Amino acid sequence: MNSIDLTPLYRSSVGFDRLASLIDNALTTDNNTIGYPPYNIEILDENRYVIALAVAGFSQEELDIQVEKGVLTVRGNKSSKDERKYLYQGIANRTFERKFNLADYVEVTDADLTNGLLTISLVKEIPEAMKPKTISINHGNASLEHKQNKRLSKDDKAA
Structure with missing residues (x-):
């Protein structure tokens, strides 16, 4: 039985070694036990x-x-x-x-x-x-107001 070269998968992927071993195992399974x-x-x-x-x-x-x-x-x-x-x-x-x-x-x-x-x-x-x-995406003005309020509250704490 011919084997598939999975080297390209290993070169460009991280963490898929289990998938590669599953494919390899499926291709090399003994055909005699498949039916029972x-x-x-x-x-x-x-x-x-x-x-x-x-x-x-x-x-x-x-x-x-x-x-x-x-x-x-x-x-x-x-x-x-x-x-x-x-x-x-x-x-x-x-x-x-x-x-x-x-x-x-x-x-x-x-x-x-x-x-x-x-x-x-x-x-x-x-x-x-x-x-x-x-x-959620904030509106530009709401985000600016939030940042300004954060700065003001930091200034209050510093004073």
């Missing part, structure tokens, strides 16, 4: 998402969900104690690990296992300090 378990990523609204994984045959105790350094990891550990003899086994009950890279400020809020679907709820909560704010 199948999943959907749904946008509920501008700041809410749901990931649904088809984990038929897994119990709640056999599933593990963790978030670390912006990566959501879902693991299914199937015990190997199944002593059944199959004529045909079309339902994959194998151990898996599925990773999802989360954007900044995306948090996992809930997880639910119903009818073989593991549903993970996510919300993007941008801190107030990061939200856009409108700056």
Whole structure:
């Protein structure tokens, strides 16, 4: 597999190293693990998402969900104690690990296992300090009057 040279990105950008590593990681992911378990990523609204994984045959105790350094990891550990003899086994009950890279400020809020679907709820909560704010523009005269009033009050304090 060919690799993409991300050097131009590093030359003209600061702080995008995580984005570059995400792109590189996505391009080098092993294709054998991409299909299992199948999943959907749904946008509920501008700041809410749901990931649904088809984990038929897994119990709640056999599933593990963790978030670390912006990566959501879902693991299914199937015990190997199944002593059944199959004529045909079309339902994959194998151990898996599925990773999802989360954007900044995306948090996992809930997880639910119903009818073989593991549903993970996510919300993007941008801190107030990061939200856009409108700056009012003063009229030229009002700004001049304000500056003069400031000078007068400094003079009063000095006297």
